[in-house]
Amino acid sequence: MLDTESFTQSDDQAVQKFVNGKSFMISTNSQYLLSYRQSMDKTLGAGKYKVVKINVPAGPKGALLASSRLENGIMFSSKAAKDPNFHQMLQFIDWLYYSDEGQELCKWGVKGTTYNVENGKRTLANGINFQNLNPNGGSKDLRQQFGFSGGVFSYGGSDDLMQSMMSDEDKAFQKEIKSTKTFIKPDPPVLFSxxxxxxxxxxxxxxxxxxxxxxxxxxxxxxxxxxxxxxxxxxxxxxxxxxxxxxxxxxxxxxxxxxxx
Incomplete structure (x- = not known):
């Protein structure tokens, strides 16, 4: 059942096999599901296929899932330490990454300009889209035209903020993972000289x-x-x-x- 080309093929080759029905499984990020389905509507026909996210299979040790404490980080140029505004720079980074206001700005942008809040729910403003959150009218991309919700800095925050841009499908998948998996601790650090x-x-x-x-x-x-x-x-x-x-x-x-x- 294993396609030996999967070890050496490019991502584009793997995607083309998948959307043309030549493979039955692919590892990817959740945001690509939309584009895969759009492609499969054309190659296979709408309603003639089904794509679902599957839970991570359990192994002999049980339903375990590895976790990590870090995915990315911040690095400063050595020149930054000599900058007369270095202290203010640190304050800004601290606000941007760790305050509720900074995290919401990174993800959704400017309230009243790129998004609105009604009854506690955030929605993109008219004419702005992000991963099909605004399918009825979004000619401008929240990332490309406005610079918000970039994967290199839009991280962290409360569950509410994290899930605010997730589809119902993604939310259900996250809930299933949390309810069925035991997260194992990261490997301990080894302090080599x-x-x-x-x-x-x-x-x-x-x-x-x-x-x-x-x-x-x-x-x-x-x-x-x-x-x-x-x-x-x-x-x-x-x-x-x-x-x-x-x-x-x-x-x-x-x-x-x-x-x-």
Whole structure:
């Protein structure tokens, strides 16, 4: 059932297969569903297909989902520290990213100009659209023409703000994930010294190249889990997997007290 080209094909090739009914599943961001459906209306015919978001499959350890604390961050140029307005710059960034007003501005723009609020519900102003939120009249894009709701800075906020631009389908999907999945904690940090980090990189780079290569072979069937697994494990050890594991555990235990503080 697995298309071996899925490991090497471009995104455009994967999308074309999907919208033409040549594949049955695709990994993507939720905002692309609209464009996929519009394309499939043309290629397959409206009402002749169905596309739904599926829950993340559970594995042998249960219905678990990995989580992370960070997705992006803010970096300042070293020149910024010498700027006479550096303190004001920090105040603005703090307001923009962490205040309720700043977060709403990033996402929806200017109240009364790009959006309105009625009975506690935000709606885009006439003539403005964002991911088909205003299908009856939105010739101007909230991002392209006004610069708001950009994925590089429009993050965080309350559940109400986060879900304010979600479709009912996305809200239902989020609710299903939260009700059925147990989120596991992120991996603990390993505080390598510069020397240790260099040593770990020298081992992990060729090791992971080999692991990824064999993963492809196992998944595509060119290597057998029954016949080739022991040889695979032996090669991993020969490439330093045990040494890397021991070094990582040793460093983690030695620095754990710093992390706990």
């Amino acid at each position: 510069d020397t240790e980090r260099e040593q770990s990189t020298l081992i992990s780079k060729p090791l992971m190249d080999y692991v990824q290569s064999m993963t492809f072979k196992f998944m595509s069937g060119s290597a057998s889990l029954d016949k080739d697994w022991d040889s695979y494990v032996t090669q991993c050890k020969a490439k330093g997997s045990d040494k890397l594991t021991d070094m990582t555990n040793k460093t983690y235990k030695a620095t754990k007290s710093k992390i706990d503080k």
